[in-house]
Amino acid sequence: MSEKNLIGLDSEKTKKLADHLNVLLANYSVFYQNTRGYHWNIKGDSFFVLHEKFEELYDDLKVKIDEIAERILTVGYTPDHQYSKYVELSEISESGKVTDGKAAVKEVLDAFYVTLKIQREILEISDDANDEGTNALMSDYISEQEKLVWMYASYVNK
Numbered sequence: 001m002s003e004k005n006l007i008g009l010d011s012e013k014t015k016k017l018a019d020h021l022n023v024l025l026a027n028y029s030v031f032y033q034n035t036r037g038y039h040w041n042i043k044g045d046s047f048f049v050l051h052e053k054f055e056e057l058y059d060d061l062k063v064k065i066d067e068i069a070e071r072i073l074t075v076g077y078t079p080d081h082q083y084s085k086y087v088e089l090s091e092i093s094e095s096g097k098v099t100d101g102k103a104a105v106k107e108v109l110d111a112f113y114v115t116l117k118i119q120r121e122i123l124e125i126s127d128d129a130n131d132e133g134t135n136a137l138m139s140d141y142i143s144e145q146e147k148l149v150w151m152y153a154s155y156v157n158k
Helices: 011-041 047-074 083-089 101-128 132-156
Strands: none
Touching: 011 047, 011 083, 011 101, 047 101, 047 132, 101 132
């Protein structure tokens, strides 16, 4: 018989889940910092619109970072918190100084592609672990981000 964690889920399955959540946490952390850079450094005709949109985005990412870390704790493991570990685990690369609006939005779209892929992988793992809490979190993130992808892609292709 398998061992259960404090919320009644299989400890082996939640270990795999926590590992993947830490990868997501790393990607969100790099995405967050990149977005702060876009917000600070954006220039040109779209400054006022994009400056505000990037602030909305990094505020949302900050909330998600906290939710993911707390979910890792909830399933019985420890969230990574070293930035060096985030850079090591992240598929999203640290951005250089980006001042062009379309280039920044393209990087945002690339980051969403990565987070959506990881979140869908986590959905499969959390489903196998019978973890409805993580399922709900990932489903909400995916629905929200798919809409954001459409919106940001519309800006780049207008």
